[in-house]
Amino acid sequence: MPDKYNILKKNSLSVTEGRKQILNLFLESEGALAHADIEKKTDAAFDRVTVYRTLQTFVEKGIIHQIPTTDNSIMYALCRHECEEGHHHDNHVHFVCSSCGKTICLDEVTVPSVQLPKGFKPQHAAMVVSGLCAECRNN
Amino acid sequence: MPDKYNILKKNSLSVTEGRKQILNLFLESEGALAHADIEKKTDAAFDRVTVYRTLQTFVEKGIIHQIPTTDNSIMYALCRHECEEGHHHDNHVHFVCSSCGKTICLDEVTVPSVQLPKGFKPQHAAMVVSGLCAECRNN
């Protein structure tokens, strides 16, 4: 099982209180988190700037990945599979529930490849599906 | 061919100078535009607030659609096909060139459907592919 300490060490990052707690939030959360979520969940124990910098560092190291949104925010989620610096493997579909608002990584659903028009050279593809999650559907 | 006046009329919007010019930008542009692009291209002829409100109105009416990004911005592009209020048909793949930065609607490439885990009910899917566009590839 993933361990805060080892994840940080493996990425040659100093093990600090802030990084441990923020990483923990991701490990515990089933869904993706936005910058604002992290501030709330840590009860503003850390400076807003520290949160920005921590998220940026985690993305650069490939510990978390960004999920595109349509509302001027970015969602972040753990990279479950092997991610290295500069080489993310967040090649899975993301789901946003329009009822509860949760953003979930569907790790087992791979982004299908598409045939692009002549000349285009694809490097990365992201897919976000919105709708009702299993829980909200039954309410 | 699409006509500014008719597009606005059809959506029961008053035909004003700002709306005509902003709509024109979209009609002329081959790619998607961000709020900032519009300010630049109109040479700040309109108040920043007017641009916000115009974009919001256009999205609500289904004249343009939003393209999700991973950088705290939203790109907007014309809905080429039939879009009605609340019912967008922007069911095509978007391409972002990592070299020139352009965001392009690949109207002819449909977002493939994926098999979601049990219980999830999909309503809408967005797909953004990044890589090199046809032009940048040859440079």
Added chain:
DNA sequence: GTAACTGCAAAATATTTGCATCCTT
């Protein structure tokens, strides 16, 4: 001890809201 990390202050940017005025119909 040194390099890396954090917090604070402040600047720069971006977005929203209210209201008076102007324009479209």
Added chain:
DNA sequence: AAGGATGCAAATATTTTGCAGTTAC
């Protein structure tokens, strides 16, 4: 004339930067 749209001012929110002090190794 009436309702809708715009511009301006101002409040709010978000993100970035520099630097000094603190912490991890």
